[in-house]
Amino acid sequence: MRSKPSTELTNAAALFPIGTVSEQTGVNSVTLRAWERRYGLIKPHRTPKGHRLYSEHDVERVKQVLVLLEQGIPVSRVRDVLDNRVAPPALRLASSVETDDPWRHYRQQMVRFIHKMDTRLLEQTFNEAVSLYSLELVAKKLLQPLYYDLAQQQQWLSATTADYAFFHEFLCARLSSRYLQHNSRANGKRLLLVNTQATTKHVETLLLANTLSQHGYLVSLLSHYITLEHLPLVLERTAFSALLVLGDAVNLAQLQSLITLYHLPAFVSDTEINSLANQHLHNLPSELAEVSQALDLVLETAVV
Numbered sequence: 337m338r339s340k341p342s343t344e345l346t347n348a349a350a351l352f353p354i355g356t357v358s359e360q361t362g363v364n365s366v367t368l369r370a371w372e373r374r375y376g377l378i379k380p381h382r383t384p385k386g387h388r389l390y391s392e393h394d395v396e397r398v399k400q401v402l403v404l405l406e407q408g409i410p411v412s413r414v415r416d417v418l419d420n421r422v423a424p425p426a427l428r429l430a431s432s433v434e435t436d437d438p439w440r441h442y443r444q445q446m447v448r449f450i451h452k453m454d455t456r457l458l459e460q461t462f463n464e465a466v467s468l469y470s471l472e473l474v475a476k477k478l479l480q481p482l483y484y485d486l487a488q489q490q491q492w493l494s495a496t497t498a499d500y501a502f503f504h505e506f507l508c509a510r511l512s513s514r515y516l517q518h519n520s521r522a523n524g525k526r527l528l529l530v531n532t533q534a535t536t537k538h539v540e541t542l543l544l545a546n547t548l549s550q551h552g553y554l555v556s557l558l559s560h561y562i563t564l565e566h567l568p569l570v571l572e573r574t575a576f577s578a579l580l581v582l583g584d585a586v587n588l589a590q591l592q593s594l595i596t597l598y599h600l601p602a603f604v605s606d607t608e609i610n611s612l613a614n615q616h617l618h619n620l621p622s623e624l625a626e627v628s629q630a631l632d633l634v635l636e637t638a639v640v
Contacts, residue, residue: 532583
């Protein structure tokens with residue numbers, strides 16, 4: 337008499353590997369494993385070989401975790417909020433900064449290590465933050481505000497220019513390394529990401545490259561001293577699914593010519609676009625967490 341299949345086997349079609357969950361939620365695999373091991377936030381199934389498989393309930397729980405983190409709830413307290421189904425506790429002025437306000441805690445650490453120009457400890461802080469939170473959230477709450485503050489500070493106090501330069505070089509090196517690592521495993525559509533403003537948009541461009549490559553897109557990055565005039569030969573040589581342009585003063589007429597000539601949609605930042613007049617020209621969302629979804633929606637049906 338044949339025995340009944342186990343619940344795990346009968347539900348196999350509803351289980352997802354960690355890479356799929358990472359793409360669906362935008363949370364990298366390292367962070368998902370950290371949330372499981374250190375905080376018990378999710379409890380995936382395991383295959384006989386030990387591979388993690390996540391249910392649709394697990395995926396929804398990851399999304400709930402992201403919502404709470406976005407509201408400022410420390411990761412160490414998220415499980416209590418979810419499991420007890422209580423309203424998130426109001427964040428008070430922290431007597432323990434590390435517990436109640438992780439972003440302030442990380443910022444204080446980073447500032448201290450920037451002042452000491454201690455790359456090793458700065459990297460440890462960076463790695464800890466991105467192991468517990470998505471890179472998009474770390475960028476929004478920590479990296480970008482600190483980077484912009486240091487950039488402004490050097491303008492009125494030139495003695496602090498070295499602080500800005502040190503942090504700029506650190507971010508460029510660390511984000512470049514992460515982008516190349518994710519890009520080596522990407523197997524999705526190919527994108528050309530162009531920064532037309534050199535240094536002023538370099539960190540922003542690298543953050544975007546990280547987000548897209550982690551989502552599975554194969555990103556070719558042109559981040560220095562590029563203008564639209566430099567692109568025809570590149571587009572002639574290689575077929576891309578989309579062109580992404582970062583810059584404050586993009587020539588839309590010139591960009592429209594590239595779209596028409598090379599049959600690909602384009603996305604542009606910091607420029608007002610009339611979507612009715614330019615059906616294949618799109619605004620990049622200002623929130624990193626929304627970029628991949630916006631590209632997915634356009635590229636699923638793109639016909640230029």
